[in-house]
Amino acid sequence: MRIESLYTPHKPEMRALIEAVLANQGLQAGFYWPMDLLGAELATAEAVGIFEDEKLAGFVLYRDVPGAWEISLVVTHPDFRRRGLMETLIKHLIAAKGQNRELWLEVHQDNDAAQKLYEKLGFKLSGRRPRYYKDGATALLYSCP
Numbered sequence: 818m819r820i821e822s823l824y825t826p827h828k829p830e831m832r833a834l835i836e837a838v839l840a841n842q843g844l845q846a847g848f849y850w851p852m853d854l855l856g857a858e859l860a861t862a863e864a865v866g867i868f869e870d871e872k873l874a875g876f877v878l879y880r881d882v883p884g885a886w887e888i889s890l891v892v893t894h895p896d897f898r899r900r901g902l903m904e905t906l907i908k909h910l911i912a913a914k915g916q917n918r919e920l921w922l923e924v925h926q927d928n929d930a931a932q933k934l935y936e937k938l939g940f941k942l943s944g945r946r947p948r949y950y951k952d953g954a955t956a957l958l959y960s961c962p
């Protein structure tokens with residue numbers, strides 16, 4: 818296992834990973850990701866990935882905003898789930914962010930797997946945005962000090 822920053826050359830592998838998630842689970846509860854966002858996100862956001870046997874197993878996109886890194890995407894390839902990989906990758910970000918910065922993210926109210934992951938890592942519920950998603954669902958806001 819290795820953790821590495823991702824750049825434009827990794828885009829095809831990142832795209833393939835998201836496509837595998839959508840193909841395996843259809844519109845998984847609480848996971849929406851318009852593929853055409855990836856190019857724009859990569860141009861402006863930071864990306865860090867976790868590799869297993871040279872294959873991209875998961876990645877996180879985030880932005881550096883005042884006082885925080887704001888996470889916009891957290892995803893693990895379906896073949897690599899429940900091996901602790903995303904836990905390891907987010908722990909890496911928690912260590913890397915330093916003490917003067919938080920991690921922020923939002924999650925769909927029905928995305929139980931992601932909520933359990935963030936709570937295990939010490940994220941706290943910090944707010945709610947009703948009707949945030951296209952399906953009318955609430956976004957839960959989490960932060961990690």
Ligand SMILES: CC(C)(COP(=O)(O)OP(=O)(O)OC[C@H]1O[C@@H](n2cnc3c(N)ncnc32)[C@H](O)[C@@H]1OP(=O)(O)O)[C@@H](O)C(=O)NCCC(=O)NCCS
Pocket residue numbers: 838845847848875889890891892893894897898899900901902903904905924928929930931933934935937
């Ligand atoms: C949520 C997601 C990123 C978890 O990735 P993962 O690499 O499988 O997570 P890990 O193996 O590191 O899990 C760590 C902990 O998270 C929780 N967790 C992860 N998946 C879970 C699930 N399906 N059900 C319940 N808890 C889960 C557990 O507490 C787990 O610890 P445990 O295995 O010791 O019980 C993955 O399911 C995913 O990519 N989902 C689709 C995309 C998504 O919904 N992203 C979040 C919103 S952008």
